[in-house]
Amino acid sequence: MKLTLKVWRQKNSKTRGRMETYPIDGIDEDMSFLEMIDVLNQNLIKEKKDPVAFDHDCREGICGMCSMFINGEPHGPEKGVTTCQLHMRSFKDGDTIVIEPWRAEAFPVIKDLVVDRSAFDTIIQAGGYISVNTGNAMEANAIPVDKSIANEAMNAAICIGCGACVAACKNSSAMLFLSAKVSHLNMLPQGEVEGKRRVLKMMKAHDEAGFGSCTNTGACSAECPKEISLSNIARLNRAYIAASLTSEESI
Amino acid sequence: MKLDSKVPKGDLGDKWTNYKSKVRLVAPNNKRRIEIIVVGSGLAGASAAATLGELGYKVKCFCFQDSPRRAHSIAAQGGINAAKNYQNDGDSAYRLFYDTIKGGDYRSREGNVHRLAEVSVQIIDQCVAQGVPFARDYGGLLANRSFGGVQVSRTFYARGQTGQQLLLGAYSALSRQIENGSVKMYNRHEMLDVVLIDGKARGIIARNLITGEIERHGAHAVVLGTGGYGNVFFLSTNAMGSNVTAAWKAHKKGALFANPCFTQIHPTCIPVSGGYQSKLTLMSESLRNDGRVWVPKRKEDCKKHPNEIPEEDRDYYLERIYPAFGNLVPRDVASRAAKYVTDEGRGVGKTGYAVYLDFSTAINRLGKDLIAERYGNLFDMYHRITDENPYEVPMRIFPAVHYTMGGLWVDYELSTNVPGLYAIGEANFSDHGANRLGASALMQGLADGYFVLPVTIGSYLADEIRTAATDTNHPAFKKAENEVKTRLEKLLNIKGDKSVDDFHIALGKIMWDKCGMAREGKGLKQALKEIQELRAEFWKNVFIPGDAHEFNPELEKAGRLADFLELGELMVNDALDRNESCGGHFREEYKSKEGEAVRDDENYRYVAAWGYSGDPSKPELHKEALDFEFVELKTRSYK
Numbered sequence: 001m002k003l004t005l006k007v008w009r010q011k012n013s014k015t016r017g018r019m020e021t022y023p024i025d026g027i028d029e030d031m032s033f034l035e036m037i038d039v040l041n042q043n044l045i046k047e048k049k050d051p052v053a054f055d056h057d058c059r060e061g062i063c064g065m066c067s068m069f070i071n072g073e074p075h076g077p078e079k080g081v082t083t084c085q086l087h088m089r090s091f092k093d094g095d096t097i098v099i100e101p102w103r104a105e106a107f108p109v110i111k112d113l114v115v116d117r118s119a120f121d122t123i124i125q126a127g128g129y130i131s132v133n134t135g136n137a138m139e140a141n142a143i144p145v146d147k148s149i150a151n152e153a154m155n156a157a158i159c160i161g162c163g164a165c166v167a168a169c170k171n172s173s174a175m176l177f178l179s180a181k182v183s184h185l186n187m188l189p190q191g192e193v194e195g196k197r198r199v200l201k202m203m204k205a206h207d208e209a210g211f212g213s214c215t216n217t218g219a220c221s222a223e224c225p226k227e228i229s230l231s232n233i234a235r236l237n238r239a240y241i242a243a244s245l246t247s248e249e250s251i
Numbered sequence: 252m253k254l255d256s257k258v259p260k261g262d263l264g265d266k267w268t269n270y271k272s273k274v275r276l277v278a279p280n281n282k283r284r285i286e287i288i289v290v291g292s293g294l295a296g297a298s299a300a301a302t303l304g305e306l307g308y309k310v311k312c313f314c315f316q317d318s319p320r321r322a323h324s325i326a327a328q329g330g331i332n333a334a335k336n337y338q339n340d341g342d343s344a345y346r347l348f349y350d351t352i353k354g355g356d357y358r359s360r361e362g363n364v365h366r367l368a369e370v371s372v373q374i375i376d377q378c379v380a381q382g383v384p385f386a387r388d389y390g391g392l393l394a395n396r397s398f399g400g401v402q403v404s405r406t407f408y409a410r411g412q413t414g415q416q417l418l419l420g421a422y423s424a425l426s427r428q429i430e431n432g433s434v435k436m437y438n439r440h441e442m443l444d445v446v447l448i449d450g451k452a453r454g455i456i457a458r459n460l461i462t463g464e465i466e467r468h469g470a471h472a473v474v475l476g477t478g479g480y481g482n483v484f485f486l487s488t489n490a491m492g493s494n495v496t497a498a499w500k501a502h503k504k505g506a507l508f509a510n511p512c513f514t515q516i517h518p519t520c521i522p523v524s525g526g527y528q529s530k531l532t533l534m535s536e537s538l539r540n541d542g543r544v545w546v547p548k549r550k551e552d553c554k555k556h557p558n559e560i561p562e563e564d565r566d567y568y569l570e571r572i573y574p575a576f577g578n579l580v581p582r583d584v585a586s587r588a589a590k591y592v593t594d595e596g597r598g599v600g601k602t603g604y605a606v607y608l609d610f611s612t613a614i615n616r617l618g619k620d621l622i623a624e625r626y627g628n629l630f631d632m633y634h635r636i637t638d639e640n641p642y643e644v645p646m647r648i649f650p651a652v653h654y655t656m657g658g659l660w661v662d663y664e665l666s667t668n669v670p671g672l673y674a675i676g677e678a679n680f681s682d683h684g685a686n687r688l689g690a691s692a693l694m695q696g697l698a699d700g701y702f703v704l705p706v707t708i709g710s711y712l713a714d715e716i717r718t719a720a721t722d723t724n725h726p727a728f729k730k731a732e733n734e735v736k737t738r739l740e741k742l743l744n745i746k747g748d749k750s751v752d753d754f755h756i757a758l759g760k761i762m763w764d765k766c767g768m769a770r771e772g773k774g775l776k777q778a779l780k781e782i783q784e785l786r787a788e789f790w791k792n793v794f795i796p797g798d799a800h801e802f803n804p805e806l807e808k809a810g811r812l813a814d815f816l817e818l819g820e821l822m823v824n825d826a827l828d829r830n831e832s833c834g835g836h837f838r839e840e841y842k843s844k845e846g847e848a849v850r851d852d853e854n855y856r857y858v859a860a861w862g863y864s865g866d867p868s869k870p871e872l873h874k875e876a877l878d879f880e881f882v883e884l885k886t887r888s889y890k
Contacts, residue, residue, distance in 0.1 A: 012801065028525055030638075035527050038752075045750045045805070050796050053804055055317060057490040059530045061632065062415055063321040085635050110461055111802040118438060121318050125430040129423035130382045134302040134701045137373070137380035141337065144391025154384040154409060157416060161320055184382065191382045 001027040001088060004096040005040065007052055010109050013116075017109065019098075029089040033076065034059060034066060036088055053112040061085040061225065064160030067167075068113055069100040074164035074223045082162060082225040102163050104172035106210040117163050119209035120177060126205035127198035128181040130191045143189050156183035158226045165220035165228075171212030176220035178206050179236035180228050186239060196243035200251035203240055254507075254860060254875040257662040258362030263881045264344070267366040270663075271706055275713035282307035285712055286470040286720060288455055290442045290497050292319030294414070294693060295676025296476030297421035298700030304428030306705055311468055312425065313437045313457055315492055315807075320422045323478060323490040324696060327414025328535035328629065329398065330406035331378075331693040333371040338395050342403040344368040349882060351691060354400045354581050355656070355684020356834035356850060357884050358510070358858070360877065362663055363681050370702040371694050375407055377701055381420040385409050396625075398689035399536050400581035400889070406690045411535050411629045417693055421700070440466070441807065442497045443735045445473055445504050445672060446727050452672035453721045456731045458739075460807065463800040465735055467728045469721025471712060472671045474704065475501060476696075479655035479677040481514065483815045483822065484767070485759025487652035488520060488533040494811035495818050498659050498678050506667040507660035507860035507873060509680035511818065512826035515687055515835050516768050517653030518544075518585035521636055522605040531651040532636060534608070535629055536689040539578045541613035541622065542646070544569050544585070546597040546606050553599050557607055557645045568592055576889040583686045583835045583848075584889060586650035590768050591846060593649075600647045609645035650768060654692060656683040656835065657825070660860040660875075664707035665699060668860075671711060675699035680858070685834025739799045742809050747792030751808045754789045758782065758812070758819055766823050771839040775827045779820060783868060786816040817867040824861070824870055831855045852884050 002025045010017030024043070027036050034056050041051035057065040066083040070076035076086045091097065099113065107115040157180070165176035182199050185191030191198070214233060221230040259266045277285065285308050289300040292314040300312040314322060336342040347368035352359060375393070379385065385407050386394040395404040409416040428434040437457065443465075444456040454469035480495035481487040502508045519534045545565045547553050552560050568588055570577045580588075589606050592598065599605050614622050619642060623630070630641045637647070659667050659674035661681055666673050676696040683691065722728075765771075765778035789812070797803040832841040832848035833855070841849045862871040 028527060030524050031527050032529075032636075035529050038529055039527060042750055042752060045794060045796060048794065048796065051805060053802055057316060057321060057492050058323060058326045059491060060326055060532045062326050062412065063316070063323070063490060065316060065321050080631075081635060085632070087635070087638075089638065114802065116461075117317055121320075121426065121429075121436075121438075124320075124423065125426040129427040130380065131427065132377075132380040132424075133305040134298075134377060134424070134705070135373075137376040140335070140376045140379040141392050143379075145387055146391055147387050147389050150384050150387045150391075153382075154416075157382075157384050157409075157419065158412060160415075161318065184384065188382050188384070190380055 001029060001091070001093045003027060003091065006096065006098045008100045009052070009112055012111055013108050027088055029087070031088045032059065032084055033070070033086040033088065034084050053114050055114050056084060059084040062160060064162040067102050067115065067162055069102060069167055071098050074102065074167040075225050080225060080227050102167040104166045106172065106174070107163060107166065119211070120161050120163065120174070122209055123174065123178055123202055123205045124181065127201040128185070130185060131194060145188060149187055153184050153187045156180040156228065156232055159228055160226060162225060164223050164225060166211065168219040168223035169212065170217065170219070171215060173214045174206055174211040175214040175233050175236065176224060176228055178202055179232035182236050182239060183232045195239065196247045197249060197251065199236065199239045199243045200247060204251055252668070252862070252873045254660070254668070254873055255662060256360060256875060257664055258360060259663070263361060263365045266362050267369055274706060274710050277709050277712050277716060279307050281716040283309065285309065285715065286311065287472050287474060287708070288313070288468055288470040289474045289476060290455065291322065291476035291478060291678070292425065293322035293324035293476060293478055293676060294418055294421055294696030295678070295700040296322070297418065297425045298697050299474055299476060299675055299704050300434050301421060301424035301428050302701050302705045304433035307433070310428070310434040311437065311470065312434055313440045313442055315439065315441045315460060317438055319425055319436060319438065320419060322418060323493050324418045324693070325415045326490065327693055328411045328533065329537040330396065330408035330413045330690040331374065331417060332398070332405050332690045333375045333407060333694065334368055334405060335372050335375060337393060338404045340403045342405050346403065347371060347405065350401045351682065351688060352684070352882055353887055354688040355686055356848070356887055357684065357852070357856070357879065358833055358877065359682055359684035361879060361881055366703065367682050367695060367698050370698045373702055374694060374697045378417060378420050381423060383409065383416045383420045396537055397540055397579060399539060399579045399585070400576070400688045408537065411537070411626060414693060417697065421697070442500070443810070444500045444731045446731045447504055447669065448725055448727045451670045454723060454728065456735050461802050463803065465732055467723035467732060469723045471715045471718060471721070472673065472708060474673040474675060475659065475678050476675045476700065477678045479658065480815070480818055481652045481655050483758065483819050484652040484762045485755045486523065486528060486531050488517060488531050491530060494814070496811050496814045498674070499814040499818055501659060501667065501669070501672060503863050504669065505863070506669050506672060507862055508657070508821060509660035509858050509860045510657040510825065511822045511861065512766065512829060512836050513656035513685050513834065514652060515582055515654040515656060516586040516650045518582055518589055518650050519608060519648045520651035521633065522600055522602065522647055522649040524601070532632065533651070533653060534633060534646065534648060536582070538608060538626060538629060541625070542578065542608040542610050543567055543612055544578055544606055544608055546592045546599060550596045553597060553603065557599070573889045580889045581686060581688060586768055587837060589650055605647040605649045607645040608648045610641065611645070614642065654687055656680065656685060656687055660858065664710055665704050666707070666711065673704060673708060675704050685836055739806065739810070742793070742806065742813070743795050743799060745791065745793050745795070747794050749792050749794060751793060751795065751805055751812055754785060754793060755812050757785055758816060761785070762819055762822070766826050769837045769839050770826045772827065775823050778823045782816065782820045782823065789813065789816055820867055821861055821870055825859055828859060828872060829855055850886070
C-alpha cells in the first residue's frame with residue numbers, strides 16, 4: 001500500500017505545532033497501525049531526521065498507552081479497538097491519513113503525538129479505590145456477590161484509561177472514565193461503604209483537573225475502545241445527586 | 252562468594268510462620284523517617300509501594316510509563332493461582348508447592364516456594380476486598396479454572412483480563428497512598444543506575460523522560476520490581492518498553508544475576524506473519540482448557556484448509572504423547588512438542604511455523620455461548636489480528652518468548668547480595684525454577700509485594716533507624732550521575748548509520764536461533780562471538796537522533812539495547828555452563844530417546860549466580876546448592 005500521512009509535529013509543550021506531510025510506501029495490510037508508524041520512523045531515522053514521538057507499550061490493546069486521533073476519531077475508524085489493534089487492512093491504497101494527538105486542555109502535549117494524561121491519575125487518587133490496607137481483608141468467599149452484579153462491575157472495570165473518551169468529547173469531559181471507576185467500585189458490596197465519599201471526591205477532582213462537563217452526546221462511549229456503556233454516566237449522576245443530598249460529610 | 256539463602260530451619264510449613272514471629276520490626280515513629288525507593292509499578296512494585304506506604308514508610312515509586320497503571324502486568328490474561336481448595340478437588344498449600352517445584356524441574360528453593368503457596372490464599376482475600384471483580388458462579392462465590400501442569404482447578408480469573416484487574420487493584424491501593432502523601436510517584440522516569448555508599452544501596456540515578464533531566468534520589472533501601480528481560484529476543488510477548496536496564500545496572504554494581512538462561516517460551520501465541528512485526532501477542536493458556544492442539548498427520552495435508560482435514564488425518568499430538576495431562580501439559584513441554592512437529596515439516600499456515608488450536612469439540616459440547624463467555628475477548632483479539640474467525644476456523648498458534656524465570660539473585664528475604672537492594676516479582680529469580688507454571692507469575696508478584704517484602708525488609712531496616720536521610724551530594728551520587736551523563740553523550744555522539752531497531756532485530760535473531768527453545772553447545776559458542784561482534788558494531792555505528800535534554804524515545808531504546816547486548820552474552824554463557832536439560836533450558840545434547848529433557852541432578856542441582864567482573868565476556872560463576880529436604884527429585888513426567 002502507498003499512503004500519505006499528515007502528522008502533527010510539536011517539539012515540546014512550549015513550542016507551536018504544525019501538520020507535516022509524509023508519503024509512505026510498502027505498507028502491508030496485515031501491519032498494525034503502529035507498525036506502519038514504526039516504518040515511517042525507521043525511514044525518518046535513515047534520513048537522520050527526528051522520528052515521530054508516540055505513546056505505545058503493550059501493543060495488545062490493554063495498557064491504554066497508545067493514543068492517536070486518526071482521521072478525526074480517537075483510535076481510528078474501527079469500533080472497539082485501540083490504535084495498536086487497528087490494522088492497515090482498514091485503509092485503502094492511496095488513502096491520506098491525518099494523525100493528531102488527543103486534544104484537551106487537561107491533556108497537554110509533551111511532544112508530537114504524546115500527551116500528559118496524569119490528570120486521570122489525579123482523579124483515581126481522589127477516591128478510585130477501596131480503603132483496605134494489606135492484611136485487612138476477610139475471607140474472599142465471606143461476601144457472595146450476585147453474578148450479574150459482578151459482571152456489570154467488570155464491564156465498567158475494563159476501562160484502560162486511554163483517554164479516548166476525553167478526546168472524543170466536544171467538552172473534553174472525562175465523565176465516562178470517572179463513571180466507569182465509580183460504577184465498578186460502588187456496585188460491589190466491598191466498595192459501597194465509602195460510595196458517597198468516593199463519588200463526591202472524584203467528581204471534584206475531575207472538575208479541578210480542567211475536564212469539561214457532560215452534555216450526554218454519547219461520543220465518548222461510541223469511541224471507547226472497550227465500549228464502556230453510557231449507562232455508567234447515568235449511574236454516576238444518580239449517585240452524585242444522592243450523595244450531595246445525603247452525605248454526612250462535606251467534600 | 253558463599254551464598255546464604257537464609258531459608259529458616261524447621262518444618263516446611265513452619266518456616267514462614269516462625270520467620271514472621273521472630274523478624275525484627277521497625278517502630279512506627281522510625282518508619283516515618285525511613286525512605287524506600289521502589290522502581291517499577293507492576294504487580295510487585297505497586298503492591299510493595301502501596302503496602303510499605305500503608306505501614307508508614309516514606310516511599311518513592313518510579314515507572315517509565317505515563318502512569319503506574321500501565322505496567323506490563325496489565326497484559327496477563329488467564330489468571331492467578333491460589334490454594335483455596337474452593338473446588339474441593341484435593342488442593343492444599345503443599346500441593347501448590349509441589350506442583351510449582353515439579354513444574355520448575357527442581358531448580359527452585361523449597362522454602363521460598365512453600366511460602367509462596369501459603370500466602371497465595373491471602374492474595375485472593377486481599378484482591379477481593381479491593382474490589383477486583385473475579386469471575387463468580389450463580390451462588391455469588393468465586394469461580395476457578397484449570398491451568399497447565401496441574402490436576403486441580405485453583406486458578407482465579409477475571410475474564411481474559413486477570414492481570415489488568417489485579418494491577419488496577421494494586422494501582423488503586425497505590426493511588427490511595429499517593430493521595431495521603433506516604434508515596435510520591437514519579438511517572439515517566441527511568442532508573443539508570445543504583446548508588447552504593449559503603450557497600451549499601453542508598454539511592455538511584457533516574458532520568459526524567461520528558462525533560463531529559465538526570466535526577467538523584469536517596470533512600471535507606473532500594474527495591475527493584477522491574478520485570479523480566481524477554482525483550483532481549485526483540486520479538487516477545489513483553490511490552491515494547493519492558494527492559495533489563497534497572498536489574499542490569501544493579502548487576503554491574505555487584506548484584507548477582509541468577510539463572511539467566513531460564514526463559515519461558517509460551518506455547519500459545521499468534522504466529523509471526525511478517526518482517527515488520529514489532530511484538531508477539533499471547534493467547535492465554537486458559538484456552539488449552541477447551542482447545543485441542545493438533546497438526547495434520549501427513550505433511551502433504553499442511554496447506555489444506557483445516558476444516559477439510561478429517562478427524563482421522565489429524566494428530567492431536569499432546570493428547571497422544573501425554574495422555575495424563577493432554578493439552579494441559581506445562582508450557583515448556585507444549586512448546587517443545589510444537590517445535591518438534593513443525594521441525595518434522597508438519598507445521599501449518601503461511602510460514603509453516605504454526606499449529607492448530609481447535610475449539611470445535613468444545614463448541615459442540617458446551618455451545619458457542621459458553622465458549623464466548625469464557626474466552627470471548629481472546630477470540631475477538633485473535634480475529635482482529637489475523638482476520639480469521641476462531642469460532643469457525645481453528646486458531647493458528649506458535650511458541651513465543653513470554654517470561655524469564657532468571658533474574659537478580661535474592662535470598663529468602665528477597666534481598667540481593669548487595670545490602671539494602673531488593674528484587675521482587677519477575678525481576679528476581681526465586682520461585683519458578685527452570686519453568687514457571689501458568690497463573691503463577693501474578694501470584695508471585697503480589698506475594699512478594701503485598702506479603703513478603705514488607706515483612707522481610709524490616710530485618711534490614713531495623714539496623715538503619717539511626718541512619719540519617721541519604722545525602723545526595725555524596726561523591727558516590729556525583730560519580731554515578733556523571734557516569735550516566737557520559738554514557739548518554741557517548742551514545743548520542745556515535746552518529747553512525749544503523750538504527751537501534753536494526754541492532755535489536757539482529758540480537759533477537761541470534762538469541763532465538765541459538766539460545767531459544769533448544770540450545771546446543773556449538774551454536775551457543777557461535778552466539779557468544781556474534782553477540783560480541785554485534786555489541787562492538789553497535790557502539791561504533793548506531794545512530795540516535797535528537798539530544799539528551801528532551802523527550803527522546805530512541806535514546807531510551809538505545810540505552811536499553813546496550814544493556815541487552817551484555818545480558819544476551821551472559822544468558823548464552825549460562826546456557827553453556829548448564830550441561831543438562833531442565834524446564835525451559837533444553838540442550839539438544841541432553842535428551843532421552845523420546846526427546847524428553849534429561850536433568851543432571853548430581854552436577855547441576857544449583858542456582859547459577861553470576862557476578863560482573865568488569866568485562867561482560869568474563870562473568871564469574873557462584874553456585875548456590877539446592878537442597879531438597881521435603882520432596883524427592885524425580886524425572887518430571889506428564890505422561
